[in-house]
Amino acid sequence: xxxxxxxxxxxxxxxxxxxxxxxxxxxxxxxxxxxxxxxxxxxxxxxxxxxxxxxxxxxxxxxxxxxxxxxxxxxxxxxxxxxxxxxxxxxxxxxxxxxxxxxxxxxxxxxxxxxxxxxxxxxxxxxxxxxxxxxxxxxxxxxxxxxxxxxxxxxxxxxxxxxxxxxxxxxxxxxxxxxxxxxxxxxxxxxxxxxxxxxxxxxxxxxxxxxxxxxxxxxxxxxxxxxxxxxxxxxxxxxxxxxxxxxxxxxxxxxxxxxxxxxxxxxxxxxxxxxxxxxxxxxxxxxxxxxxxxxxxxxxxxxxxxxxxxxxxxxxxxxxxxxxxxx
Amino acid sequence: xxxxxxxxxxxxxxxxxxxxxxxxxxxxxxxxxxxxxxxxxxxxxxxxxxxxxxxxxxxxxxxxxxxxxxxxxxxxxxxxxxxxxxxxxxxxxxxxxxxxxxxxxxxxxxxxxxxxxxxxxxxxxxxxxxxxxxxxxxxxxxxxxxxxxxxxxxxxxxxxxxxxxxxxxxxxxxxxxxxxxxxxxxxxxxxxxxxxxxxxxxxxxxxxxxxxxxxxxxxxxxxxxxxxxxxxxxxxxxxxxxxxxxxxxxxxxxxxx
Numbered sequence: 314x315x316x317x318x319x320x321x322x323x324x325x326x327x328x329x330x331x332x333x334x335x336x337x338x339x340x341x342x343x344x345x346x347x348x349x350x351x352x353x354x355x356x357x358x359x360x361x362x363x364x365x366x367x368x369x370x371x372x373x374x375x376x377x378x379x380x381x382x383x384x385x386x387x388x389x390x391x392x393x394x395x396x397x398x399x400x401x402x403x404x405x406x407x408x409x410x411x412x413x414x415x416x417x418x419x420x421x422x423x424x425x426x427x428x429x430x431x432x433x434x435x436x437x438x439x440x441x442x443x444x445x446x447x448x449x450x451x452x453x454x455x456x457x458x459x460x461x462x463x464x465x466x467x468x469x470x471x472x473x474x475x476x477x478x479x480x481x482x483x484x485x486x487x488x489x490x491x492x493x494x495x496x497x498x499x500x501x502x503x504x505x506x507x508x509x510x511x512x513x514x515x516x517x518x519x520x521x522x523x524x525x526x527x528x529x530x531x532x533x534x535x536x537x538x539x540x541x542x543x544x545x546x547x548x549x550x551x552x553x554x555x556x557x558x559x560x561x562x563x564x565x566x567x568x569x570x571x572x573x574x575x576x577x578x579x580x581x582x583x584x585x586x587x588x589x590x591x592x593x594x595x596x597x598x599x600x601x602x603x604x605x606x607x608x609x610x611x612x613x614x615x616x617x618x619x620x621x622x623x624x625x626x627x628x629x630x631x632x633x634x635x636x637x638x639x640x
Numbered sequence: 641x642x643x644x645x646x647x648x649x650x651x652x653x654x655x656x657x658x659x660x661x662x663x664x665x666x667x668x669x670x671x672x673x674x675x676x677x678x679x680x681x682x683x684x685x686x687x688x689x690x691x692x693x694x695x696x697x698x699x700x701x702x703x704x705x706x707x708x709x710x711x712x713x714x715x716x717x718x719x720x721x722x723x724x725x726x727x728x729x730x731x732x733x734x735x736x737x738x739x740x741x742x743x744x745x746x747x748x749x750x751x752x753x754x755x756x757x758x759x760x761x762x763x764x765x766x767x768x769x770x771x772x773x774x775x776x777x778x779x780x781x782x783x784x785x786x787x788x789x790x791x792x793x794x795x796x797x798x799x800x801x802x803x804x805x806x807x808x809x810x811x812x813x814x815x816x817x818x819x820x821x822x823x824x825x826x827x828x829x830x831x832x833x834x835x836x837x838x839x840x841x842x843x844x845x846x847x848x849x850x851x852x853x854x855x856x857x858x859x860x861x862x863x864x865x866x867x868x869x870x871x872x873x874x875x876x877x878x879x880x881x882x883x884x885x886x887x888x889x890x891x892x893x894x895x896x897x
Binding site: 432 | 781784
C-alpha cells in the first residue's frame with residue numbers, strides 16, 4: 314500500500330533496488346567481509362521491520378521465534394509453517410529495501426523440502442536463508458530437549474539449499490544448534506561439513522564460554538561467522554564490538570525488539586487498567602500523527618495527489634511528538 | 641535494471657506480432673502449480689492467474705469480488721514456481737484508487753507477473769447511478785498509476801465489451817488507453833471476438849491486442865479472425881471447462897471401488 318520509501322544503506326550507500334533479484338544478497342555478502350560486524354535486529358512483521366530500517370540498521374533478521382510469539386502467542390516450538398514465514402517476508406519486502414536474513418528453522422523437512430523452502434523464501438524477498446540442523450519438530454536454539462539430524466544429513470540439506478537458490482548471491486547460512494548437547498568438538502566437526510557443503514556463512518549457536526567463541530573464530534578464519542545475542546541466554550553476553558574483535562561478521566539480536574515490545578505492553582496495560590487512561594505514560598507513546606508519519610502517511614498523500622489533484626489524506630491530529638492526540 | 645527473461649521474451653513476441661501475423665500466444669488460466677505444469681506441457685505459451693475463474697476454483701463461485709489481491713498474489717507465487725513462462729495476472733479493477741492500483745501492481749510483479757491487467761469495469765459499484773464501466777478519465781488515472789508503479793512488467797488495459805456497445809465506443813476507449821501508455825489491450829467479452837478489421841480506422845492497432853474468452857465461450861475455429869487480428873488469446877476458464885467435461889469419468893470412478 315505504501316510507497317517504497319527506502320532508507321536502507323549498506324556501507325553508507327543507499328540501497329535502491331534490493332527487490333531486483335540477487336541485489337540484496339550481493340550487498341550482504343560484500344558487507345559481511347568488512348568490519349565492524351553487521352548488527353541485525355530481529356523483525357517479526359512489517360512494522361517491527363520498518364522501525365529497524367528507520368533506526369538505521371543495515372540488515373535485519375526475520376525471526377521464527379518472533380513470528381511464533383507475535384502471531385501465535387506461543388513459544389518457538391516449531392509451530393510456524395513455511396507459508397506463514399513467506400507471508401511475513403513478503404510483507405516486509407513489499408514495505409522496505411533492507412537486506413533480509415530469514416530464519417528458515419530446519420528448512421521444514423529433508424533436502425527436498427529445503428529446496429522448496431529456499432526457492433519460496435527467495436521469491437518472497439529473502440537475501441539470506443538460515444537453516445539449522447535440528448530434527449523435526451524443531452524448537453528455539455535456547456530451549457532444551459532438541460534433537461538433531463546427523464551431520465551428513467545436514468550437509469546434504471546445505472548442499473540442497475545451495476543448489477536450489479535461483480540467485481547465486483542469495484546467502485545460505487548453516488546453523489548448528491548442537492553445541493550444548495554434543496559439545497564444542499562435535500559442533501566444530503559439524504560446522505566443517507556444512508562449510509564444505511557450500512554454506513556461505515556459519516552460525517554455531519549457544520557458545521557456552523568465551524573460549525568457545527575463540528575456538529570457533531580460530532577454526533574458521535575465512536568463513537563469515539554469525540553470533541546471536543539473547544538477553545538472559547546461556548551464552549556469555551557479548552556486545553557487537555566484542556564479537557567483531559573476536560572475528561564474527563554478523564551479529565543477530567533476534568529477540569530484543571519483541572521482548573522490548575512485550576515489556577512496554579505490560580507497563581502500558583497496567584497503567585491503562587489502573588488509571589482508566591494512558592495519560593501517565595503519554596510522554597512515552599507515539600501520538601496518532603507521529604506514528605502515521607513514521608508509516609509514511611504524507612508520502613502516500615503525495616503519491617495520491619500525483620494521480621488525482623483532489624486527493625486528500627491527512628491526519629486530523631498533530632503530527633508532532635507532543636502529548637496531544639495520542640490514540 | 642534488466643527485466644526478467646519471461647517479460648523480455650513476451651514483449652518481443654508481442655511486438656513482432658504487430659507486423660508478423662500468425663504468431664498467436666495462447667494463455668491458459670491456472671490455479672496451482674500442477675495445473676500450470678500440465679498447461680505448459682500441453683504447449684500453452686503463457687499462463688493466466690486471477691479473476692472470476694480463480695474465484696470459482698477457490699470459493700465455488702465465479703465472482704471476482706470474492707478475491708483479495710493477497711489471494712491472487714499467493715496463487716501467483718505458486719504458479720510462478722512452475723517455470724519461467726510469461727505469466728499474466730488479472731488485477732480486476734486494481735482494487736481501489738490509484739494507490740491501491742500501485743500496491744497491487746508492485747505485489748503482483750514481485751510475485752512473478754509478466755503482465756498485470758487492469759479492467760475498466762468497477763469491481764464494486766459505488767452506487768447504482770454509476771455506469772457499468774469507469775469513465776475513461778478515471779481508468780486512465782488507474783493506468784498511469786500502474787505504469788508508474790511497475791518496474792518492468794507490462795501493463796494491460798482490459799476493455800470490457802457489453803453486447804450493446806457500439807464499435808465506435810470500443811475503438812474510442814481502446815485508443816484512449818493506448819494513448820495513456822497501456823502496453824497491451826485485452827478485449828473481454830461474453831461474445832465472440834470483435835472483428836477488428838471491421839473497425840474502420842485501425843490506427844489504434846500499434847499496441848498488441850488480446851482477446852479473453854468468457855466463461856461460456858470456448859475458443860473456436862472461427863478464431864481465424866482471432867489469429868489474424870489479435871496477438872494473444874486468453875482462456876481463463878480452461879480448467880473449469882475441462883473438469884466440467886470430465887463429470888462422467890468422475891461419476892464412473894466412484895463406482896469402481
